[in-house]
Amino acid sequence: MRVLRLLAIGWLFHFKMIMRSAFDGVGQVIYPLFFATVAFFVFRAGDSPRTLLYVSLGAAVMGMWSATSTTAGSAMQRERWQGTLEALVATPANFALILLPVTIAMATIGIYSLVATLVWGRLLFGIELHIVHPLLFALSIPATVLTFGALGFLFAVCFVRFRAAWALGNMFEYPVWLICGFLVPLTFFPDWVRPISWVLAPTWGMNAIRDSALGGSSLPDLAMCFALGTGYIALGFLVMDRMLRAARERAALSLT
Amino acid sequence: MTSLRLFFVGGLTSYRALFYWLSPTIYIPSLLVAPIFQILLFAYIGRSAGLQSDLFYVTGNAIQYAAIPCLFAMSQLVSGERYQNTLSAILVSPAKRLPLFVGRALPVMGNAAFVSAFSFAAGCLILGVSLPSGSIPGLAVVILVAAFSCTGLGLINAAISLRVRENAVLSNVIFGFLLIFTGANVPIPELPGWMQDISHVIPLTHAIQAARELAAGASFASVTDLLGTELAIGITYLAVGLVLLRFFEWQGRKHATLEQL
Numbered sequence: 001m002r003v004l005r006l007l008a009i010g011w012l013f014h015f016k017m018i019m020r021s022a023f024d025g026v027g028q029v030i031y032p033l034f035f036a037t038v039a040f041f042v043f044r045a046g047d048s049p050r051t052l053l054y055v056s057l058g059a060a061v062m063g064m065w066s067a068t069s070t071t072a073g074s075a076m077q078r079e080r081w082q083g084t085l086e087a088l089v090a091t092p093a094n095f096a097l098i099l100l101p102v103t104i105a106m107a108t109i110g111i112y113s114l115v116a117t118l119v120w121g122r123l124l125f126g127i128e129l130h131i132v133h134p135l136l137f138a139l140s141i142p143a144t145v146l147t148f149g150a151l152g153f154l155f156a157v158c159f160v161r162f163r164a165a166w167a168l169g170n171m172f173e174y175p176v177w178l179i180c181g182f183l184v185p186l187t188f189f190p191d192w193v194r195p196i197s198w199v200l201a202p203t204w205g206m207n208a209i210r211d212s213a214l215g216g217s218s219l220p221d222l223a224m225c226f227a228l229g230t231g232y233i234a235l236g237f238l239v240m241d242r243m244l245r246a247a248r249e250r251a252a253l254s255l256t
Numbered sequence: 257m258t259s260l261r262l263f264f265v266g267g268l269t270s271y272r273a274l275f276y277w278l279s280p281t282i283y284i285p286s287l288l289v290a291p292i293f294q295i296l297l298f299a300y301i302g303r304s305a306g307l308q309s310d311l312f313y314v315t316g317n318a319i320q321y322a323a324i325p326c327l328f329a330m331s332q333l334v335s336g337e338r339y340q341n342t343l344s345a346i347l348v349s350p351a352k353r354l355p356l357f358v359g360r361a362l363p364v365m366g367n368a369a370f371v372s373a374f375s376f377a378a379g380c381l382i383l384g385v386s387l388p389s390g391s392i393p394g395l396a397v398v399i400l401v402a403a404f405s406c407t408g409l410g411l412i413n414a415a416i417s418l419r420v421r422e423n424a425v426l427s428n429v430i431f432g433f434l435l436i437f438t439g440a441n442v443p444i445p446e447l448p449g450w451m452q453d454i455s456h457v458i459p460l461t462h463a464i465q466a467a468r469e470l471a472a473g474a475s476f477a478s479v480t481d482l483l484g485t486e487l488a489i490g491i492t493y494l495a496v497g498l499v500l501l502r503f504f505e506w507q508g509r510k511h512a513t514l515e516q517l
Contacts, residue, residue: 035432
């Protein structure tokens, strides 16, 4: 119960903080709209069999990832700059339980981006949103948010000793957009790319959202989201212990 | 002589001081890897949508990505000084503003041209796009002109940074705006009329068009009018940027807001 309370309060606290940040709260919602607009124009002008709704959903999930990747990379760095990292590490609670709600809160901001992109597509390009399985669609969104948050958590943990973590977070924005099937089906990529896509939860989150909206079975995708999300968190807990121990041994926790 | 010294020595010194943090661990992911993935993203979107060739997206995105170093670095000229508490010392000095700020823009321009050329070459290699060998010197000139004109837009961004504190958000918004309007990824005729009108008066549009024509085998002489237009746009934006810098500096002094974070 105490763990759940810590996660819930941490999520609420960071969600409110992010909402007051112009860069994370506003910028991360507006920025993906530019990419969505380009995608709408490109697909409208091209001769692809894929519908604009397919593109709209893909662009919407791009925004969700954007909200997570850029900020997750710098989650630890921000604590360093604010001088709160050592205090957080020193608390009796496992540090991973403090960091996890931060990245989930970031991923939650992605819901704003998702809604904004779908509304943008409807108003400017006349893309109507017809959901074939509304219940599964409603389930797919929080599942995708949680798995994005879990992947962001793993990123944040892995980058804990990297001073320029925000740059790495930025760098992972495009690759995930590219290889997770948001706008380009995986069949377009060389064979060696597909296993990489499969171990990235955004691939399955995208599939779940798209299948539930366009008609298809999204339950296996949701199961993959759950499995991968759990795996990321477990791996994050393991890596976190090693990273923190190494940082303490080298007295490198607060170095910027 | 003082102006020349301010232009070259002052420009280089301030660039080194303001970008001391731009280590390889930041430079490589942000300015070398990210543009390659932007090119790949749009090239594959183009394949998926069945619109245009890889060359179209390599050319458009490599040149458009010059906007990142131009916009962010130029706004850093103001926000970095403000952050280090040196902005008022700079603005209170009697130094002429033209060599002061344009000198600072010169290294930014050089960096933008390098990023653009690197991503162009890397995009061509990865996607297997071949260029006519004779087009390479012309493309180098186009990249330099594109970097210059975008730096003009960057100077406007720097001026606005004297008033707008969230210059990272502003720079991202301008970058996104250029992504749509310059025709980097969407052929200009596919845009609505009012967007086409805007695209003709913003930096990078004509440079991208010139680069695409050169890459398709056109002679350098045939794109000089496009380059001339791009250069004129760059000079206009640079002039507007300098005027805006003066205006916002005056406003900042009047309202005592120069160093407000």
